[in-house]
Amino acid sequence: MSNDTEHTTSTPTAWLRVLEWFCPAYLYEGIEGDLLEQYDEDRATVGNKTANRRLRWNVIRFFRPGILLRNRFSIRLIKGYMLLNYFKIMIRSMAKRKVYSAINIFGLTMGISFALLIGIFIAGELQTNQQLTSVDRLYLMRSNNLEAANQVPLFSPSPLARLIKEEYPTLVENFYRCSDRNITISKDDKHFRVQSLIGDSTFLSMFGFPLLHGNVGTALNEPRSIVVTAKIARQYFDRTDVVGEMLTLATEKNGNQQYTVTGVLEDWKPNTVTNLRDMNAQVFLPIHSLKDFNGFDPEAWTGVQMISYIRKTPVASEDAIIEAFTSLLKNKAPANAQSNLKMAIDGLDDYHLVSDNGLKKKLVMTLSIIAIFILLLAVINFINITIGNSNVRLKEIGVRKAIGGIREQVTTQFLSESLVMTFVATALSLGLYELLRTYAGNIVGTSLLSVIEFPVSYWLFIGVVMLATGIAAGIYPAFFLASYKTLESLKGKLKAGKGNIALSRSLISIQFLLAIGVFTAAIIITQQVSYFLEKDLGYDKSMVLTVSSVPRDWTPEGFNRMDAAKLQFQQVPSVQSVSLSWDIPNGNFGVVAELYRQGKQPEEGVGMPILMADEDYRDTYQFNMLAGTFFQPKGQVQQPDDMVINESAQKALQVQVGDKVQLKGVPIAFRVVGVMKDFNFFSLHQQVKPLVFMNTRNNLFPAFRYFSFRLQPGNIAQSVEDVEQRWKEVFPNDPFEYAFMDQNLEKLYKTEIQMKKAAGFATVLMLLIVLLGVLGLASQSVTRRTREIGIRKVLGASVSNVLVLIAREFIWLITVALLVAIPLTYYFVEQWLSAFAYRIDLQWWMFVLPGILVFTIVLLVVSGQSLKAALSNPVESLRIE
Amino acid sequence: MGKEFLGEFEELVLTMVGVLGEDAYGNAIVTEIKDRVGRDVNLSAVHVTLYRLEDKGLVKSHMGGATNARGGRRKRIFTITNAGLAMLRAMKEARMDLWKLIPQLKIAGG
Numbered sequence: 001m002s003n004d005t006e007h008t009t010s011t012p013t014a015w016l017r018v019l020e021w022f023c024p025a026y027l028y029e030g031i032e033g034d035l036l037e038q039y040d041e042d043r044a045t046v047g048n049k050t051a052n053r054r055l056r057w058n059v060i061r062f063f064r065p066g067i068l069l070r071n072r073f074s075i076r077l078i079k080g081y082m083l084l085n086y087f088k089i090m091i092r093s094m095a096k097r098k099v100y101s102a103i104n105i106f107g108l109t110m111g112i113s114f115a116l117l118i119g120i121f122i123a124g125e126l127q128t129n130q131q132l133t134s135v136d137r138l139y140l141m142r143s144n145n146l147e148a149a150n151q152v153p154l155f156s157p158s159p160l161a162r163l164i165k166e167e168y169p170t171l172v173e174n175f176y177r178c179s180d181r182n183i184t185i186s187k188d189d190k191h192f193r194v195q196s197l198i199g200d201s202t203f204l205s206m207f208g209f210p211l212l213h214g215n216v217g218t219a220l221n222e223p224r225s226i227v228v229t230a231k232i233a234r235q236y237f238d239r240t241d242v243v244g245e246m247l248t249l250a251t252e253k254n255g256n257q258q259y260t261v262t263g264v265l266e267d268w269k270p271n272t273v274t275n276l277r278d279m280n281a282q283v284f285l286p287i288h289s290l291k292d293f294n295g296f297d298p299e300a301w302t303g304v305q306m307i308s309y310i311r312k313t314p315v316a317s318e319d320a321i322i323e324a325f326t327s328l329l330k331n332k333a334p335a336n337a338q339s340n341l342k343m344a345i346d347g348l349d350d351y352h353l354v355s356d357n358g359l360k361k362k363l364v365m366t367l368s369i370i371a372i373f374i375l376l377l378a379v380i381n382f383i384n385i386t387i388g389n390s391n392v393r394l395k396e397i398g399v400r401k402a403i404g405g406i407r408e409q410v411t412t413q414f415l416s417e418s419l420v421m422t423f424v425a426t427a428l429s430l431g432l433y434e435l436l437r438t439y440a441g442n443i444v445g446t447s448l449l450s451v452i453e454f455p456v457s458y459w460l461f462i463g464v465v466m467l468a469t470g471i472a473a474g475i476y477p478a479f480f481l482a483s484y485k486t487l488e489s490l491k492g493k494l495k496a497g498k499g500n501i502a503l504s505r506s507l508i509s510i511q512f513l514l515a516i517g518v519f520t521a522a523i524i525i526t527q528q529v530s531y532f533l534e535k536d537l538g539y540d541k542s543m544v545l546t547v548s549s550v551p552r553d554w555t556p557e558g559f560n561r562m563d564a565a566k567l568q569f570q571q572v573p574s575v576q577s578v579s580l581s582w583d584i585p586n587g588n589f590g591v592v593a594e595l596y597r598q599g600k601q602p603e604e605g606v607g608m609p610i611l612m613a614d615e616d617y618r619d620t621y622q623f624n625m626l627a628g629t630f631f632q633p634k635g636q637v638q639q640p641d642d643m644v645i646n647e648s649a650q651k652a653l654q655v656q657v658g659d660k661v662q663l664k665g666v667p668i669a670f671r672v673v674g675v676m677k678d679f680n681f682f683s684l685h686q687q688v689k690p691l692v693f694m695n696t697r698n699n700l701f702p703a704f705r706y707f708s709f710r711l712q713p714g715n716i717a718q719s720v721e722d723v724e725q726r727w728k729e730v731f732p733n734d735p736f737e738y739a740f741m742d743q744n745l746e747k748l749y750k751t752e753i754q755m756k757k758a759a760g761f762a763t764v765l766m767l768l769i770v771l772l773g774v775l776g777l778a779s780q781s782v783t784r785r786t787r788e789i790g791i792r793k794v795l796g797a798s799v800s801n802v803l804v805l806i807a808r809e810f811i812w813l814i815t816v817a818l819l820v821a822i823p824l825t826y827y828f829v830e831q832w833l834s835a836f837a838y839r840i841d842l843q844w845w846m847f848v849l850p851g852i853l854v855f856t857i858v859l860l861v862v863s864g865q866s867l868k869a870a871l872s873n874p875v876e877s878l879r880i881e
Numbered sequence: 882m883g884k885e886f887l888g889e890f891e892e893l894v895l896t897m898v899g900v901l902g903e904d905a906y907g908n909a910i911v912t913e914i915k916d917r918v919g920r921d922v923n924l925s926a927v928h929v930t931l932y933r934l935e936d937k938g939l940v941k942s943h944m945g946g947a948t949n950a951r952g953g954r955r956k957r958i959f960t961i962t963n964a965g966l967a968m969l970r971a972m973k974e975a976r977m978d979l980w981k982l983i984p985q986l987k988i989a990g991g
Contacts, residue, residue: 036954061926066933
């Protein structure tokens, strides 16, 4: 540019570029010229080096407000009146094509509503336990016994938690130990069985449970004090400020006792402490109450097991705590208590999600994936319909561009359209959410927050999802439409866009794929759940009524009273047989022990559950015996050392009827009197395992919890009423809390049943969205080919020819989707099913049926759309110009 | 001249624009001030002042012709406007009026 090569070679142009960057363009040349002139002069007089320095310094000095503020900040803002115009045009074009607009908004609303329901559910699940005071430092202790399975991991030797706090104050700050008990609590004529926790006085302060009434520090200090939830307070007193009131508790060791209410808890969201294993504890007793119920000393080592929580100090590491446990067990515990015991701790902050092999986590993940799928489906519909419809808007775009609209403006216009649509859909979704939340809450087994109760963070999240959906739905059509050349768009002709049709097709194939996949999964989950509920378990579960509110008086008098009660119940005509037991086949069991045949070494013992029942148990549940009898025949004197074992136990112990069996660490020997055929006493997630029955009147641990009634076939409601009537006469002070065996079993498969319902719901929703998409696409393709159809008809095509013409492209797409869906779904459901010991076999129809169904429905919709075109007079369609 | 006032440096620069006539641009003004008043002023200060004077309507500017010097960059030539001249004149007169009010030293004696 310059002839004056003298300085262009050596000028520090970098500095001038800095100047150019902050200096307003219209001033730049004059300033730069002055600087260069000065620079040349300086070089002549004071030399290059100084000249350079002076130039730099001068440039820096130009960085001043007098120069900077002369910049005209030119950000291209889209003017308000343009936005108003966009909005107006949008409303007009939506009104012009009502069906498509409705499909778009409806689809988006469906997708967002479902995502919202699932999102709120997941948020609730993730927040479980988060209200507990410093939950990141709370741990549940777990004990593993390396040698035998006789340790229930949830229960730990009770002195451990206290000892670690006392011996290692730098590691552990606080502890809470508890024992769960189901207690009959009475006030005047109100009797209810209430789940309780008996434990340390640290309960309130350690977890930060807020009290409505009462003193957090002292509420659980005094013996025979009781803290109740607001729900229980209302149940007994119809109000919540009940501190000082008395409640009567039916204790197991000391008969009826008066307890004083010392605190009322706010009703709290489910958390791992009060709702461990879904126990839903409602009343809390001080540790002294162990004397009234369990009858053990929490500071003794042997035989005492409690659920134990600890809170570590901020500096302690988990490893250090486990080491401390190991050395405590070694140094403080008596030799027989510490054998092979190894402690572990599970953090409470994610316990809810990861316990039970991450069952909840799996549910949360599955649901999130389904929600994303459904949202994706809606977004795909939106993209397909917008692109398919774009020829209508092309002229508008052409005009906009011709009169000076720039590309970014067109992009903004279409993006803002999709954002507005998403906004409307979100608003509708919130309404729909409010309508559906009770129903959906029932499916997943929690209550979902009302929209009014959403915290700010939820709204932020909803905002983010809304923006993301709007942008995802709008970005491709926006850029695609804006990129059209002005002239072409003015002509209003959509380029024979192979790319677009390919995109639309692959998007709709993805829709088919997802819909067929979820449909198949739903069928298989449903099949597995019905298999769970209908499989022959080896006993007859129908018509069995179980009552859990049996007064727990385990003294000989208590047993005699139960015998009398049984006779009373036998007289009810609709009762076929009645049995008293500690266990019912609902997946729970109380005692595990190691057994070995008499004469063998205790070390050869095999761990197995010990169940307790009376001699009528077999008549009530109707399982088969391989050999011997189920205890002594009815009417004869029962022997406390009789034992009945199942087939697996017989194999494991290698015993016959008449052999003697010993429990590890117990001096009494038991005599095998019968061998049962294996049956599924526990959940079908596991194989049948060895188990043994002791008589409820054994000498080791005589106890009972349940009455089981086998009812005569007939009017069940009447039968239940008869039993209840008799119950009230026999046990006037105890509630009648019953469940049918089928219901108990359903609880066992709760998560699977939830999944089944959610998958069914999702399938319906997805099919609906896919149908909407197909409807939109089919009618577009019919419109696009109106003339083609006309010509074909003129040339002699029949109506069915035309139908095939339109349907062909969808048939092809579904076939492709089905071919991809089958192996994918197969892989995932196989993974899911492999977790169950008893599972259905996958059959070909489970994969083909969804395909055929989707196929048929799509075909119907497409035919409906194309029939109109096929039937119309070709003269009409050809006249359109 | 209403409420418009000029600062001392502004007045100096404005005067120099008047003095240099058709040859008034940033560097020339810096050099002129150095030569005539013996004051070292910074180029950027002069530029900012010139633009401010232009905002006030006391000078106007145009781009000069291209030269081979200055790396081919054109000069932004400032010329004083009538308003600028009037302002200078008004200021000078106001100062003279004030000057007259200072008690003059009387020569003593007969």
